[in-house]
Amino acid sequence: AQREGHGFVDMYSPLNNLTLLERKTNPDFTMIRDAVHPDPPGQIVMAYALIEDIGLRSPLSAIRIVPGPKGELVARPAGGEVSELKRTDDGLEFTWLAEALPFVVPDDALPGAKMLHMGHRMSREAVEIHGLPAGRYELSIDGAVVGTYDSQALARHIELQDNDLTPQHQQAKQVATLNQQRNAGPVRSMRGEWSKFQQFARLEDQAKSAPDNEGLKKQVEEARQRIDGMDQRVAEFEAAAKEIEDQIFAINQPKPRKYVLRRVAGNANAARAKANSIVPANAQLEKLFTRTAPITGGLTEGPAVAPDGSIYFSDIPFGEDRGMILRFDPRTKQTTVFTDDSHKSNGLIFNAAGELWACEGANIGGRAISKWSTKTGQRTVVADSYKGKRFNSPNDLCLDAKGRVYFTDPRYVGDEPRELEHRAVYRIDADGSVHEVTHDISKPNGIAISPDGSTLYVAEHDNGTDKIDPTKPAPPQGEMKIYAFPLDSEGNVSGPRRVHFDFGKQKGCDGMCVDTDGNLYLTGSDPSRPGVLVVNPQGKEIAFIATGPAGQSSDDPDKPPVGLPSNVEFGRG
Template identity: 35%
Template sequence: MTTVFSNSVYICALIIFTSSTLHAQTTNLITNEKSQLIKLFDGGFFTEGPAYGSDGNFYFSDITFTVETNMQAGIIWKHELQSGKTFVYRSPSGMANGIEFDKFNNMIVCEGSDHGGRKITSTDLTTGKSKILTALFNGAPYNSPNDLVIDSKNRIYFTDPRYSGYEKIEQPCFGVYRLDQDGSVTLIIDEIAMPNGIALSPAADRLYIGCNYEGNLERGIKPQTDIFIFNLDENGLASNGKIFIDYPDEFGPDGMTVDKEGNLYVALRDESNPSIYIYDLDSRLIEKISLPEVPSNVTFGKGKEKNNIFMTAGGSLYKITVLSEGNN
């Protein structure tokens, strides 16, 4: 049986309960007085991977940690922007996390660990058929592919940390990889403790990597909660990595995206002040968009939705209209 959710109920709730109708903090750079936060969906467990589909619908993942959900197997949800209804698109999802669409309109998915696929897959939305793009590096499974970004040459950059799961870790590092059109995979970054969110500058010459690692006191490993920036050359090789934003050890960044001006939007996992933090090219905080739940990821829509930001947070999906546009 197909599960269906409608956002109309939540819009009514937003009107009745003013605490649920949130206005973003505004400096007239990204939002204005008309920018209102709308909850589109709240039936998930841990929503992630928001992506505007080539079919005009919106897709996002739901990470159903097996220990906490009685062995559920992950979900990819499909939200129809016209009807406001949300359906189960795929379950089991292979513990899908990050989702993007390539230039051929295929859905590219990071499948994680915890009984998931630990691979990168591609799905043709027209036929529904999927194929594995990569599942091994140097003959060993990935740790837990987490998030991804795709450049204009259709090269896929993805992060491979490990936050949960029973599976043996067989890779020597938590890395950032580039998957080329010919199927070859290159490890381009290996010095970040736990790479998570990833974003590419509009000119594709800067690669942002978020690290959200609480450390391991027993092993003497300190927390690392930063956003790093790397130069990226035309061959897709990263160099000259440095800290772009340094966060307190108590919380760190999750998913990220950029707008056409190059501003960086960060889902910051700060339980005391759940927000999307927006930074300019010089790492200055220019605005925050407050949320009622801790955010996990953020992206822009496309076409007529190009001025809408979609955010996953808690078990929900939100959107807000802004003055900026995504780098699509």
């Protein structure tokens, strides 16, 4: 390019430099798994190199509020307008109309964006507030709490561009999601039509140069048939793309946002009191059941509280044993066998009729959702397939207030062929019909619904394999997060997902439940910190219930870690 007098953008160097930097702590790290095509994190690094080279990098907005000469509040914004600014008894409030939305990248590209500090560099959304009395302040935007900040931090400035709790971030995520759907759907289909036409034109030119080549003539005719009706198909794809573009335009409009800063009383003492109200300081962990068996591995799962207060749970062995469902009686402290053939049951739950519903996994299990009568012991299969294809390995389930059953369908063990393209979340309605809720998640596991039914929480527990082998080293793990999906009244996802909690490099959540305040109780099975995390509706950890010693490791076969929880449920009383 230099020799010919052309400009160029070096996209390789930042990709390579970031890879080498990450490999200092993770030797296997790569952003180009097939050594040819960059993965989404690599693509965002390359895109950023272009953005920076052509000079599009700049902060998004800055809200700066300072005391005036007479003590009044003065706004000095950039990238938008501040109105209705006033002090309140415990802080201040104002309305903010931004000129643009934050730049939100798809979740699969986030690692690259984080390594670049991309949000800070090209989408910085700063808030700087001076003159607040010392203390901590809760910031809400349009009624949604997005964080709590110290007055000194607010005076220095905070940045909101990466905060997925803000309404503007969620608005931008909707735009990004729709654009992704447009590109992956009608736009990709149009490119496919163009490729077919190019192939036809190329073959036709070749045939003109070799008029006696019958094989080439046949290829031309086959290519001609593939482009028959192309104009109609392209028109349909263009119309579909236009429909999505109209949705994007409707969503991508300026919206005034109400910002409220409210001083939080009590600070650390209040936080400790809140944590103690969830887990009393003198609470003790009590072992209720244990057994030994000649198996290669296994776990207990799916605690479910029956109408009589007894606790049913799954005993899942690896291998040929089909597993059991056991029943613990809190009054007698005795555990009995409900069934010695659970069909590899995993997650369990009781419905309002007192029926025990079960997720049955793979590895010679039922690969179905079933229900049991605890009076007769009769098992009935409710569903074992979606659109004629068998489930992968139903894992966990929950109920909403209307009695609809939501369940996750990943795969962790089993030699049975997978028939479904996706690992997904499904819903079974009262009429027995099965509906896919979402497959916008790599490996769904634990699942819960908020008390008001408006949010579906799903654990992303990507352990990197469809077949756990206890005799071999564990493969590199994928994402370990809790995603929140908005639901409409019909039980369908009504908007883009958001990350509610991120376990980072630790092993994430297997099972979860939710209390009446909307707090999530998440099992954390990482040996370094085994226990149950309590996370509030804003995605902040507010309490922790240890189930095993901290600082353990999986690296010593002679000293395996203990106290790693798989699921959690509330008892009665």
